[in-house]
Amino acid sequence: MAEDILLKIREAVYEGEDEEAVKLAEEAIKAGISPTDIIDKGGVAALDQLGEEFDRLEVFLPEVMLGGDAMKAVINAVTPYMDAGSSAFKGKVIIGTAKGDLHDIGKSLVGTQLATHGYDVVDLGVDVPTNKYLEVARAEKADIIAISALLTTSQYYMEELINRLKSENKRDEFFVVVGGGPISAEYAGQIGADGYSRSAQLAVQMADAIVEAGKKPGEALVSKV
Numbered sequence: 001m002a003e004d005i006l007l008k009i010r011e012a013v014y015e016g017e018d019e020e021a022v023k024l025a026e027e028a029i030k031a032g033i034s035p036t037d038i039i040d041k042g043g044v045a046a047l048d049q050l051g052e053e054f055d056r057l058e059v060f061l062p063e064v065m066l067g068g069d070a071m072k073a074v075i076n077a078v079t080p081y082m083d084a085g086s087s088a089f090k091g092k093v094i095i096g097t098a099k100g101d102l103h104d105i106g107k108s109l110v111g112t113q114l115a116t117h118g119y120d121v122v123d124l125g126v127d128v129p130t131n132k133y134l135e136v137a138r139a140e141k142a143d144i145i146a147i148s149a150l151l152t153t154s155q156y157y158m159e160e161l162i163n164r165l166k167s168e169n170k171r172d173e174f175f176v177v178v179g180g181g182p183i184s185a186e187y188a189g190q191i192g193a194d195g196y197s198r199s200a201q202l203a204v205q206m207a208d209a210i211v212e213a214g215k216k217p218g219e220a221l222v223s224k225v
Contacts, residue, residue, distance in 0.1 A: 002033050009042030009074065014049060016066025018073040025077045035078035039088055039118070043071045047116045055201075061112065068116035075118070089120040091143035091211050094136050096124030098147050101154035106180060109200035110146065117204045119144075130161045137174055144194075144207060149180040158183075159191040166192075171218035175210050179203065192218065 005028045012021035021043075028038050050067045053059045075088040082088055095111045097103055104126050115121040122140055124132060133145050149155040158178045165171045177195035178188050188196035194217055197206040 001031060002028075002037075005031060005033065006037065006041045009038060010046045010049075013043045013046035013067055013070040013074065016063065016070050018070040021070045022073050022077045025074045029078065029081055035081050035088055038078050039075060043074045044118070047071055050116070061109070064116060065112050068112055071116060071118075072120070075120075088118075090118040090208070092120040092122070092140055093144045093146055093207070094122050094124065094133060094140060094142045095146040096128035096133060096148070097126040098149040098151075098154040098157040099127055099129045100157070101149050101151045102126045103148070103150040103180075106150065106200065107148040110148065110179065110197070110203045113200045113203050114146075114207060117208075119207060130157060130164055133161055134164070142174060144175045144177060144210065146177045146179070146203075149178075149183060152182045155180070155182055155187070158193065162192050165218075172216045175217045177206060177210070194218065 005024060009021055009024045009028065012024055025038050025042070028042070029035070047067055050059060050064050054061075054064050079088045093111075093114055095107060095114070097107045107126070108123070111121045111123045122136060122142070124136060128147075133147070136142070137145050145161065147158045147161065149158065155178075158176075162171070162176055165173060165176070175194040177197070178191075178193045179197045183196065185196050185198075195206045195210050197203040
């Protein structure tokens with residue numbers, strides 16, 4: 001019984017059928033299946049399959065994004081059944097491309113990868129000023145601010161955001177991670193970022209390392225992948 005429901009959840013998430021996935025998740029809760037099993041054995045299994053097929057070019061970004069949306073719907077459905085105060089999401093990420101930069105593809109790929117691996121992602125789009133990152137991150141009670149830049153003229157705003165937090169004595173408010181064409185691990189360390197990733201595929205490993213490190217924002221550059 002449990003295995004059958006979990007398999008159906010996996011199939012619904014894989015197909016990007018969010019309404020069906022939520023309906024099945026609710027059935028699973030009523031059947032006594034734990035929220036963790038619903039997520040791991042249902043949703044995550046589907047996303048792992050999509051990720052492997054995406055790498056082999058057997059499915060494409062729209063299918064992966066639909067699977068991510070279905071996974072997010074399942075997480076939202078089972079979160080009320082988690083222990084008090086806990087969430088099925090690994091963390092909340094505010095992502096955007098730095099001010100003055102209109103490049104969107106790399107940032108969108110990173111956001112999709114994070115969303116399909118258990119993060120609650122709010123995408124601010126492109127040309128995002130420092131004030132907007134901080135305003136939304138505070139309103140959403142985010143854990144991570146992720147900034148992308150493909151133009152060297154825009155990477156300055158990564159440092160500006162970190163310095164802004166420092167000047168307000170609030171550097172421990174958010175993890176700040178950076179990436180993009182001209183960005184390097186050395187630059188990330190120089191400006192005091194918490195994490196850096198050179199590709200969308202590695203962004204999840206970077207975020208996981210930060211969340212699992214047990215350190216406060218600003219303590220160290222804990223992840224460079």
